[in-house]
Amino acid sequence: MHFRTFLKHERICQREDRLRAPERASFERSTARRALRGVAVAIALAVLSVPGWAQTADDLAKQYKMETMEQALQTKERYELYGLRFASDQATIEGDAKTLLDDIATTLGNYPEWHLRIVGHTDATADPAHNEALSLARADAIKAALVERGVDAQKLATAGAGEKRPVASNDTPEGRALNRRVELIRFTDSEAAKQLLKSMSDYLAKQQAISFDYDANLEVVTNDKQTLALASSGTVTLNRPDKVRTTRSGGFVDLETVFDGKTLTLLGKNANKYTQLEVPGTVEQIIDELRNKYDRPLPAADLLTSDAYAALMEDVYDSKDLGSGVIHGIECDFVAFRKDDVDLQVWIRQGDQPSPCKYVIASRLVADGPQYTVEFTNWKTGDAAVKDDFAFSNPTNAEKIDLKDLQDKTSELPSNFVRGDSK
Structure with a gap:
C-alpha cells in the first residue's frame, strides 16, 4: 500500500442494523491533497465550533515569553507563535517583529543541536493556492531574517500550510486572526x-x-x-x-x-x-x-x-x-x-x-x-x-x-x- 492510498482508508463509518448511530462527517479523499485539507478542517471545527474564543490572537501575542517558547520547543517540539506580523497579503515582516526574531535566533544559539522548521499559516479569505504560496513566502522571509542574525541556514526548513490546518473557524474575525500564525517545529535531521x-x-x-x-x-x-x-x-x-x-x-x-x-x-x-x-x-x-x-x-x-x-x-x-x-x-x-x-x-x-x-x-x-x-x-x-x-x-x-x-x-x-x- 502506498502511503497516499493509506489516507483513503483512515476514517471509516461502521453501520449495524441493530445499533445504527447518527451519520457523522468522516474523511476520505478524491485526491490526496483535497482529503488532507478536508480532514484538518473537520477536526479543527469539531473541536473549536463554540461561540467566542477563550483567547484572541492579540491575547496570545501579549502573553508571549521567550522562556515559554524555549520550554515548548524543548518538551513538545513545537510552538504556535503570534505577534510576527506581515504587511497585508505580503511577505514583508513588519518592524515590530524584531524582538521575536532576536529571541528565536538566541534560542537556536542556546541549543546549537536543534533544527527548526518554520511553517506559515493563513486564514481562508483568499484562494487556497494563493494562501499556500503566501504562507510559504512568509516562512521563507522569517528564515532569511534568522540567517541575517547568524543562524545556520542548514538548520532551518520552511513550509507553507496556507489555510489547510486551521485552529479556529474562519467565519469570524477572531477565528481568522487565530489561524494567521507561525508554527515553529523542532526536528531531527539524521544523516x-x-x-x-x-x-x-x-x-x-x-x-x-x-x-x-x-x-x-x-x-x-x-x-x-x-x-x-x-x-x-x-x-x-x-x-x-x-x-x-x-x-x-x-x-x-x-x-x-x-x-x-x-x-x-x-x-x-x-x-x-x-x-x-x-x-x-x-x-x-x-x-x-x-x-x-x-x-x-x-x-x-x-x-x-x-x-x-x-x-x-x-x-x-x-x-x-x-x-x-x-x-x-x-x-x-x-x-x-x-x-x-x-x-x-x-x-x-x-x-x-x-x-x-x-x-x-x-x-x-x-x-x-x-x-x-x-x-x-x-x-x-x-x-x-x-x-x-x-x-x-x-x-x-x-x-x-x-x-x-x-x-x-x-x-x-x-x-x-x-x-x-x-x-
Missing part, C-alpha cells in the same frame, strides 16, 4: 537514518527478481472511536522490469493480481470472477495504474519502485535513527520519518542484504492515528526468488466480467463497513 534508508533502496533497485510473504494490518476507526484492525496475508513475486504476481487473503477478500508485461489480470477468488486489461508497461507503471486508477494498490508499493528512497522521502522533514530491533528473529536497524500527513517507520535487515523487515504508516491528521503495518517474511532475491511464468491460469473456470463489477466484489472491507463521504 544516519537517511543513509540506512538509501542503502535499502539501492539494494532493492539492484534486484532483478524478488519474492516475499507478508502479513498486513489496516487499522480503521469507527464512528464511535473504536479502533479495529483488518488483517490480511499474501505473497509478492516480482521480475523487473515488467512482471509481477501478488496475492492477498483476508477475512473479506481473496485477490490475485498478475501482470505479464502486456496484460493485467485481477482475479477475485472469493467471487470466482476475473477481469483483464491490456496495459503494457513496466512494474512501476502498473503500480501507479493500480493505485491511482483502479484503487488496487500492491502491498508495500512504495518499496517496489526503482527508487524507494525518493518515494518515501518526499516531503519528509524529520528523520531519526532509533537503534535496532528484532523482527521475526532478524536484527534490524530501526528508522523513523515524519511528514505533515503521516509518520513512517521502517525496520531494515542489518548486513549486506538490507531488505525491509517491517513497514508502518501512521496518520497524523486523524484522531487516534490509524495506521497500516506490513511485516515481511521469506524475503528472497535473485536465483533464490520464487520462480513464476506470470501466466494467468483459470483452473476454477472463473467468470470474466468488467472491472467495475469486479471491484464491487473484491473490496478489502466487510459489507458492514463503509467509507464516509468525501469532505
Whole structure:
C-alpha cells in the first residue's frame, strides 16, 4: 500500500442494523491533497465550533515569553507563535517583529543541536493556492531574517500550510486572526537514518527478481472511536522490469493480481470472477495504474519502485535513527520519518542484504492515528526468488466480467463497513 492510498482508508463509518448511530462527517479523499485539507478542517471545527474564543490572537501575542517558547520547543517540539506580523497579503515582516526574531535566533544559539522548521499559516479569505504560496513566502522571509542574525541556514526548513490546518473557524474575525500564525517545529535531521534508508533502496533497485510473504494490518476507526484492525496475508513475486504476481487473503477478500508485461489480470477468488486489461508497461507503471486508477494498490508499493528512497522521502522533514530491533528473529536497524500527513517507520535487515523487515504508516491528521503495518517474511532475491511464468491460469473456470463489477466484489472491507463521504 502506498502511503497516499493509506489516507483513503483512515476514517471509516461502521453501520449495524441493530445499533445504527447518527451519520457523522468522516474523511476520505478524491485526491490526496483535497482529503488532507478536508480532514484538518473537520477536526479543527469539531473541536473549536463554540461561540467566542477563550483567547484572541492579540491575547496570545501579549502573553508571549521567550522562556515559554524555549520550554515548548524543548518538551513538545513545537510552538504556535503570534505577534510576527506581515504587511497585508505580503511577505514583508513588519518592524515590530524584531524582538521575536532576536529571541528565536538566541534560542537556536542556546541549543546549537536543534533544527527548526518554520511553517506559515493563513486564514481562508483568499484562494487556497494563493494562501499556500503566501504562507510559504512568509516562512521563507522569517528564515532569511534568522540567517541575517547568524543562524545556520542548514538548520532551518520552511513550509507553507496556507489555510489547510486551521485552529479556529474562519467565519469570524477572531477565528481568522487565530489561524494567521507561525508554527515553529523542532526536528531531527539524521544523516544516519537517511543513509540506512538509501542503502535499502539501492539494494532493492539492484534486484532483478524478488519474492516475499507478508502479513498486513489496516487499522480503521469507527464512528464511535473504536479502533479495529483488518488483517490480511499474501505473497509478492516480482521480475523487473515488467512482471509481477501478488496475492492477498483476508477475512473479506481473496485477490490475485498478475501482470505479464502486456496484460493485467485481477482475479477475485472469493467471487470466482476475473477481469483483464491490456496495459503494457513496466512494474512501476502498473503500480501507479493500480493505485491511482483502479484503487488496487500492491502491498508495500512504495518499496517496489526503482527508487524507494525518493518515494518515501518526499516531503519528509524529520528523520531519526532509533537503534535496532528484532523482527521475526532478524536484527534490524530501526528508522523513523515524519511528514505533515503521516509518520513512517521502517525496520531494515542489518548486513549486506538490507531488505525491509517491517513497514508502518501512521496518520497524523486523524484522531487516534490509524495506521497500516506490513511485516515481511521469506524475503528472497535473485536465483533464490520464487520462480513464476506470470501466466494467468483459470483452473476454477472463473467468470470474466468488467472491472467495475469486479471491484464491487473484491473490496478489502466487510459489507458492514463503509467509507464516509468525501469532505
